[in-house]
Amino acid sequence: MLRAARHEYRDYSSLLEDYYERGWTDGLPVVPPTPESVELFLDRAGLEPDRVLGAVPTREVVVTAEHAAINAVMAGCRPEYFPTVVAAIRAHLHEMGNCHSTTGTLSGASQIVVVNGPVRGEIGVECRGACFGPGFRANATIGRALRLVIRNVCRAVPGVFDRASLSTPMRYAFCFGEDEEANDWLPLHVERGFSPQESTATVHSTMQVCEVMDYTSRTPEAICEGWLAEILRRGIFADRFVAQANILIVVSAEHQRYFNQAGWSKADLRNHLWQRCQASGENAKRIMLGGPEGFLVVGAGGPGHATTWLFFPHLAWAITQRIESANDERRT
């Protein structure tokens, strides 16, 4: 049985104005959540409304499946996206996802959702050209649904627990898929212990984003030097709670080709980066990744622009969560 309070409006315009007034949106219009649509979403994931997806103890917050479904409807999701939204919420609310810190920080850290596995094709998560940007309903609304939960349920509202000095447009929505079919690299989720037939959502909270454009390098080592210049200059920090962090490296198609031509696996790439960091002397102390597995390498994007994006962490681990089907959920 749904627990949320019911509100009735004479028309869509009055609903929107009231939602804005109550602070229930990110500033953009939302889809009105009706009991029928919320129940449809819950059914799609096989979840009872009161199923707990996670909590933020310092904020007296418990996030239920009903909360998640309401916000996923509001974000504009289709019902079939909801299991992916649920996985992203669970990943973010993992203790080491550190919701209180990563959504309250002055730095305005944002949450990136990386989708892996067959679900990408099933629901249309874009992995290639323009996948970071607008134009893809699954990418836009799954990312937005997570952020609406963070705002409307986890209280990360500017002036309350969102203390960002500037914040970032990435906080509206940031979700994309790994282009697993572009090369022979093991997908992120397989490297993290899942099978290729499983689908997952990985949530990485990022505080600094750095694009390394490099049209001139033609070898893996040379491309890595451009990344390392930024990594060693900025450092990768962790505190006592997280102990060690992850950096997400999204390699575009034009850079992937040089690693593939040279036969470099992701493990080769990670080991090279780690060894170079260790060899950098004093700077090595500022690379708090714990080992080569701290580099999370993902291939994505379309051809043309020779670039790699480095997503430096906030104080959290990148957590990967399996996307459960309705049948899986009903069994548990």
Next chain:
Amino acid sequence: MRDAIELEWAGVPSLAIIHEAVRGSAESMARLSGFPDYGFILVDYPWIPTAVWTDDEVRTLARRVAPQVIERFVRG
């Protein structure tokens, strides 16, 4: 703020020292935690909010807030 309140719950008299830049969220946390009037000492510029301070800055700040801390604990 939450740390101070949780220590109070554990029976340890506590006091929060809050920077002006995060005053709003500290007050929200006090309300949320059931202590809307929980007192705190406010720190402002030239000390920057992220506590990346020199040793001299820390000492100067400590000298400035110590009397307020003592007064709060003694007078309640």
